[in-house]
Amino acid sequence: MVRTAKVTDKLKQVKIFPQRLLQPETAEKLLNELDQVKGVIRMLISGKNLPRKITCGPGTGKDVNHPDRIIIHVSGCAFELHVIVGEVLVEVEDESAVEELRKACERALPFPFEMKRGYFIKTKPTLTDFGKYGFKSRTDETINLEDERMLGLVDPHAKLETNICMVKAEENP
């Protein structure tokens, strides 16, 4: 992913929706392929939760130990999968990257997939974001967030550090 890209109104967002829920190995391969596409600004993976412990019923508190909850590596960055990957939302700089995304998916996925264009990740702060991050200062009423690409990537109640993976962040100023 590139860190120098600016958030503008010309961004394109694509939802990649595979026919099957992805095993960690396939998800890792897909994310690495997508990451190689020029112009990808950010990606969001979503799917069904893989809980660490049972949260209801007579077994509450027992470990689940789901085999799909493992650490995967995307462009040298390791993170633990908390979900079984069901879809990937990708934001790219312009239209030219969309076809490359399709080719990357064809390389990584051994079964059919759908690609939908639309508006899936928010690009402008909402009231909830202002409630979480606040204003920059008394005189500057823009959101108090260093990188606006963080918007919409995690649930308002979740912690950024454990849910966001900054790829190649150290290479850019």
Place this chain on the structure above:
Amino acid sequence: MAYKPQYYPGNTSVAKNRRKHMADDVEKMRDISDEDLTAILGHRAPGSDYPSTHPPLAEMGEPDCPVREVVEPTPGAAAGDRIRYAQFSDSMYNAPSVPYWRSYHAAINFRGVDPGTLSGRQVNEMRERDLEEYTKRQAETEMTDWGLAGLRGCTVHGHSLRLQEDGVMFDMLDRRRLEGGVIVMDKDQVGVPIDRKVNLGKPMTEAEAAKRTTFYRVDNVAFRSDKEVIEWTQRIWELRTKYGFQPKA
């Protein structure tokens, strides 16, 4: 000629399968031992006695009642067993049983049942030893493909989800999984680990599941492709509507 009930209209494979399930005319596909079944149900330790909630009926001295004389108690009721439950989830991707058909199967072919049907799962409450007999019937026959269905007392999510890459319905608690070409279960229905790996047999292939399913799907057998089913569904809907209509209200 003996009366033979026809439970469901239609001539498609789905309609025929639905009739088979209701009539309990289902093919046995695997063997699951009593101990293994008790273990995955998780209500009592395998091999232990059935806990009871009241003394056996024979010792209780029942009141003089003509209905009690006519209706013979089930083995579980006669012994005073507890009421326990079993719950199945079925994938909408051509699982053999629609939850409603599990209920029909239980209510038509077993006694002392309290079936509860939801969109993607079906729970059934019975006396414990009756429940084991009923669950064994559903678990061993073509009513259950363990790749596309699961015994899930809680966290049942999976019915409406896409299948995993290996063709198995998603299980958030990883109670059962595909290992070496067969489905194994090493937790009970609520996700508590058990002391054994229960072999639940090979999952059905996609083609076989499509053949044995009771789900209507546009990519397999569409509901609207069966004219007789449509006709009877509309007729029952019409009669229900007319019956329920009250001009005075």
